[in-house]
Amino acid sequence: MGNRVVITGLGVVSPNGLNIPDFLHAIQNGVSGIRFIPEYEDLKFNCQVSGVPEFEWDDLRNYITETSLYGLKGKGIAYGIKAALDAWMDAGNEIVAEDTLWETGCVFGSSVADTDVIKNAITRVDARESKKLGSRVVEQIMNSGVTAYISGRLGLGNKIINNSAACATGTQSILMGYEYIKFGMAKRMVVGSCEYVDRYVFGGFDSMRVLSRKFNDEPERASRPMSASAGGFVPGSGAGALVLEDLDFALARGAKIYGELLGGSTNSGGQRNGGSMTAPGPEGVIKCIREAIANSNINANDIDLVSGHLTATIADKMEIKNWVQALGRNGDDFPMVNSLKSMVGHSLSAAGSIETVAAVLQLKHNFVHANLNLEDPIPEILDIIGANNLPVIKVDKEINTVAKANFGFGDVNSCLIISKYKTTDG
Amino acid sequence: MDRKEILTELKKVLAPYTESKEMLDGINEDTDLIKDLKINSANLVDIIIDAEAQYNIEIDFDAAEKMYNVGNCIDVISEKINKLA
Numbered sequence: 001m002g003n004r005v006v007i008t009g010l011g012v013v014s015p016n017g018l019n020i021p022d023f024l025h026a027i028q029n030g031v032s033g034i035r036f037i038p039e040y041e042d043l044k045f046n047c048q049v050s051g052v053p054e055f056e057w058d059d060l061r062n063y064i065t066e067t068s069l070y071g072l073k074g075k076g077i078a079y080g081i082k083a084a085l086d087a088w089m090d091a092g093n094e095i096v097a098e099d100t101l102w103e104t105g106c107v108f109g110s111s112v113a114d115t116d117v118i119k120n121a122i123t124r125v126d127a128r129e130s131k132k133l134g135s136r137v138v139e140q141i142m143n144s145g146v147t148a149y150i151s152g153r154l155g156l157g158n159k160i161i162n163n164s165a166a167c168a169t170g171t172q173s174i175l176m177g178y179e180y181i182k183f184g185m186a187k188r189m190v191v192g193s194c195e196y197v198d199r200y201v202f203g204g205f206d207s208m209r210v211l212s213r214k215f216n217d218e219p220e221r222a223s224r225p226m227s228a229s230a231g232g233f234v235p236g237s238g239a240g241a242l243v244l245e246d247l248d249f250a251l252a253r254g255a256k257i258y259g260e261l262l263g264g265s266t267n268s269g270g271q272r273n274g275g276s277m278t279a280p281g282p283e284g285v286i287k288c289i290r291e292a293i294a295n296s297n298i299n300a301n302d303i304d305l306v307s308g309h310l311t312a313t314i315a316d317k318m319e320i321k322n323w324v325q326a327l328g329r330n331g332d333d334f335p336m337v338n339s340l341k342s343m344v345g346h347s348l349s350a351a352g353s354i355e356t357v358a359a360v361l362q363l364k365h366n367f368v369h370a371n372l373n374l375e376d377p378i379p380e381i382l383d384i385i386g387a388n389n390l391p392v393i394k395v396d397k398e399i400n401t402v403a404k405a406n407f408g409f410g411d412v413n414s415c416l417i418i419s420k421y422k423t424t425d426g
Numbered sequence: 427m428d429r430k431e432i433l434t435e436l437k438k439v440l441a442p443y444t445e446s447k448e449m450l451d452g453i454n455e456d457t458d459l460i461k462d463l464k465i466n467s468a469n470l471v472d473i474i475i476d477a478e479a480q481y482n483i484e485i486d487f488d489a490a491e492k493m494y495n496v497g498n499c500i501d502v503i504s505e506k507i508n509k510l511a
Contacts, residue, residue, distance in 0.1 A: 067465075070442040071472070134475050135468040 002182035006250050006421055007258040009091025009243030011083040011192070012357045015051035015236050015344040018059065019086060024361050026343065027369040028394055032220040033344045034234055043199060047211035049219040050197065051236025051345030053079065063095070064153055071136040074114030079239035079350070080146035080194035081153065084108065087241040088154060088190060092255055097155040103249075105158030105186045106151045107176045108241070109169035109193035111349040113141045115200050146194055158186040166408030167309065168266065169193045170240060170352020171416050175264040177244050178416075187249040192241030195350035202235050208278075210313055211235065223312055223346075224373040225339035226320070226381055226390065230312040236345030240353030242360070257421045259363050262401075263296035264416040265289075275411035279315065282322050285413050289326035289405060292415035298401060300327040303335045303417075305368055307359045307404040310339035311346045317380045319407070324384050332386035335403075336395065342372035352406040352414065359402045359418055368395040427507055429455075432500045439476045443469045455497035470494075481507055 010020050015033025017023030026033070033051045040048040060069055060078055063085045072078060084106070085095060117140040124133050139145055144162040151160045159180055165172045170193035177189030205211055211232040215222035224230035250257060267288045268275075275281020293300055306323055310316050323337070324330045340355045347354060362368060370393050377390055405415040427435075437450060444450055444463040459465045465473070474490050477483075477499070483506035485493075493499045 065445055067443055067445055067469070132475055134472045135466075136472070 003184060004247035005178050005181045005244050005261045006247050007242050007261060007360055007418070008245050008250050008255040009087040010258065010357050010360060011086030011090060011241040012354055013053045013055060013079040013083045013239045014354050015053050015238060018053060018055060020090065023357070024365070027340065027358050027361065028367060030370045030372055030394065031343065032372060033236070034219045034222050036216060036219045039199065040202070043203070045202065045206045046209070046213040047206055047232065047234065048216040049212065049222045049234055050202070051234060051238070051347060053238050055079065064149070071134070072140070073120070074117050074140040074145060074196070075237070076110055076114050076194045076196035077140060077146045077149055079196065079237065080108055080110070080192070081149050083192055083194070083239035083241035084150040084190050085153065087192070087243050091243040095153065100155050100157035102157040103187035104156045104189065105160055105177070105180060106147050106156050106190040107159070107161045107163055107173045108147045108150060108191065109163040109165070109173040109349050110143060110146055111164055111166060111169060111195060112201060113143050113145060114196060115198045117141050150190060154190065156190065158189070164349070165266070165412045165414070166410055167346070167348055167351055168406045168408035168412045168414040169349035170354070171264070171356060171404060171406045171414035172266045172352070174242060174244070174261070174353065174356055174416060175266055175414060178261050178264065181244055181246050188243065188245045190241060190243055192239060192353040193349045194239035195237055195348045197235045197237045197348065205235055212312065221373050223342050225310040225312040225342050225371060226316050226377055227312065227374055228376040228378050230316070233311040233313055233341065234345035236347035238344070238347045238350045238354055240350060240355070240357045242353070242356065258360050259418050260421045262298060262417045262419050263292060264414065265291035265295060266412070266414040267291070268413065269411040271411045277411070278409055279411070280407040280413060281411055282318065284411060285322040285407060286326040288413035288415050289323065289403065292403065292417050296417035298417060300329060302401045303327065303403050304397070304399045305359070305362060305402045306335050306337040307355055307402055308337055308339050309406045311341055317378050320381045320385060330384050332388060334385040334389050336368045336389050336391060336397070337385070338369055338371050338391060340369070342374065355406070356404050356416060356418070359404045363399050363402055363418060363420060366396060366398050368397055368399065370394050427504070429500050429504060432503050433496065435480060436496065436499055436503070439473060439480055440465070443473060453496050455495070455500065457496045459494055459496070477503060483507060
């Protein structure tokens with residue numbers, strides 16, 4: 001069976017909140033973090049809105065040393081450091097350990113290394129000025145930059161891994177950390193993911209014609225998961241982080257416990273039978289959700305809330321169909337379902353971790369956050385699940401178990417099952 | 427520019443790379459960049475790049491290797507500046 005794994009710390013850098021109290025307030029009140037980006041108009045992008053955290057470099061001043069902050073240019077890394085260290089402190093820990101913490105590791109994901117830093121390197125090198133690059137470039141263009149900064153600051157000595165699985169990255173990193181603790185390889189893991197969507201990454205998606213383009217003058221209406229008038233997703237940036245602990249380790253130090261990570265699954269549809277580089281195959285998705293449920297020793301009927309991937313593309317209706325089949329529940333019997341992306345957009349690699357933080361907060365505070373902009377649900381969705389399960393305003397309701405899933409390019413799926421922590425075995 | 431003036435300027439170059447601000451205030455020619463100012467050895471290249479910009483000079487590999495304490499830094503910088511003059 002393995003060890004029980006509990007969640008003891010949360011941190012977030014989101015377009016609608018730079019810390020847990022602000023983020024909680026934002027998701028309880030349906031505060032959108034989507035804004036018009038004048039630069040994107042100038043660049044002739046079809047989509048000119050994005051979810052951008054209101055982050056200032058000064059926000060990191062008390063997190064890392066002055067010398068480390070000087071020369072740090074990668075925003076994805078910066079978001080990751082802030083979220084991870086906030087989660088660490090939220091779990092009741094001090095930032096600076098004297099010695100290496102051998103029992104604690106870090107799995108933190110990202111999709112691309114910071115392209116602003118890469119651009120600087122390209123420009124300098126092509127101008128034959130590589131000599132002027134200095135010592136801080138390599139550590140910020142390596143994918144593992146974010147884990148290197150986090151683990152170095154905290155003195156973590158267990159597994160230090162940077163994972164990458166496109167939009168499934170965040171949930172996958174949490175699952176990896178969970179497995180190390182469950183199987184006794186670590187006592188505590190700092191897990192999460194970060195994303196900084198710069199103009200180049202944004203441009204790539206814009207060219208694929210998968211982004212929202214009809215609401216540039218009404219940014220807060222631009223991200224419309226499950227809506228018939230949705231025309232694509234809104235890219236976003238940010239980071240989410242959790243501290244996972246072996247239950248006994250957490251109890252021994254008297255840690256507060258947000259909830260228990262019961263289990264999960266990550267797989268791939270193999271890009272077969274409807275799955276492709278860009279589309280999740282139904283078979284893989286359904287198998288992933290069912291495995292997550294089985295690994296967690298729960299019944300599909302126990303799930304009170306589905307925190308979907310639901311990006312606001314044509315894939316939304318297929319996703320709901322997959323959930324219906326995977327859970328064997330439909331109509332009014334289907335659980336409540338929501339998409340945080342309606343408030344903050346789709347922050348790619350960071351989506352899974354930010355959304356998991358939101359899921360844990362809904363579990364702890366017993367509510368279901370609203371789906372913004374869901375004025376016109378897709379009819380095919382209403383054919384299979386009840387309209388009451390698609391809340392457009394916050395619903396206060398006891399939430400015991402949440403299923404959180406994300407599906408990424410490469411036909412990669414990840415699903416987590418999180419529940420309230422109960423002292424009795426179960 | 428005499429050695430004292432160079433040292434004053436050098437303090438500004440070194441400032442972003444040391445957490446030991448009090449030590450920096452009191453530097454003299456014997457102050458070791460790594461041992462006394464606790465500068466990360468990887469950052470020595472950044473100090474050289476910044477010094478090149480600050481004094482409008484070029485510091486080659488051989489000269490850079492000598493720059494491990496404040497006195498050596500001043501030696502190299504003053505030599506390069508005087509070459510320009």
